[in-house]
Amino acid sequence: MGMDTIQIIQLKKGQENSYKMNIPKIINLPKILDSRGNLSFFEHPNQLPFEIARTYWIYDVPGGESRGSHAFKHQQEFIIALSGSFDIVLNDGENEIRFSLNRSYYGLFIPKMYWRKMENFSTNSLALIVSDKPYEETDYLRDFNEFKNLKNG
Numbered sequence: 587m588g589m590d591t592i593q594i595i596q597l598k599k600g601q602e603n604s605y606k607m608n609i610p611k612i613i614n615l616p617k618i619l620d621s622r623g624n625l626s627f628f629e630h631p632n633q634l635p636f637e638i639a640r641t642y643w644i645y646d647v648p649g650g651e652s653r654g655s656h657a658f659k660h661q662q663e664f665i666i667a668l669s670g671s672f673d674i675v676l677n678d679g680e681n682e683i684r685f686s687l688n689r690s691y692y693g694l695f696i697p698k699m700y701w702r703k704m705e706n707f708s709t710n711s712l713a714l715i716v717s718d719k720p721y722e723e724t725d726y727l728r729d730f731n732e733f734k735n736l737k738n739g
């Protein structure tokens with residue numbers, strides 16, 4: 587599926603269907619530069635390819651910890667480093683790719699059925715995650731082999 591051809595895109599009004607949203611992508615967000623302080627945002631459908639059903643954030647991560655070794659059967663996510671930095675390691679069942687998120691004006695779109703791990707959190711980092719589904723434990727795949735079998739089967 588070409589994990590080596592990660593696209594960096596900027597979604598625009600009316601073009602949300604012209605990108606293959608079944609592969610991970612970095613989505614660049616608008617940056618309103620201002621001497622009073624900068625501002626970025628995302629909204630559906632202009633920047634975000636799905637409607638938000640849930641928002642959560644991860645913070646106060648102790649050094650060396652990793653989070654989120656799992657995949658989702660159905661839900662899609664968009665992850666931004668609002669503050670600090672961390673890595674997201676994605677695995678499609680065959681290939682692995684690492685993204686370093688360290689700016690608040692872009693984020694990583696993760697379609698369903700990608701194994702994802704978050705690690706290398708910097709001190710005081712803040713990860714913002716939006717999802718198109720409410721929290722549902724049965725949507726989690728927490729066993730990598732089960733994920734791999736489902737993905738490749």
Ligand code: TYD
Pocket residue numbers: 640642644652653654655656721
């Ligand atoms: P989990 O998704 O396993 O965390 P991570 O992927 O970062 O390792 O969630 C940890 C706990 O928090 C788990 O018991 C479920 C709960 N939780 C909710 O209740 N609602 C949510 O939206 C999320 C993301 C987690």
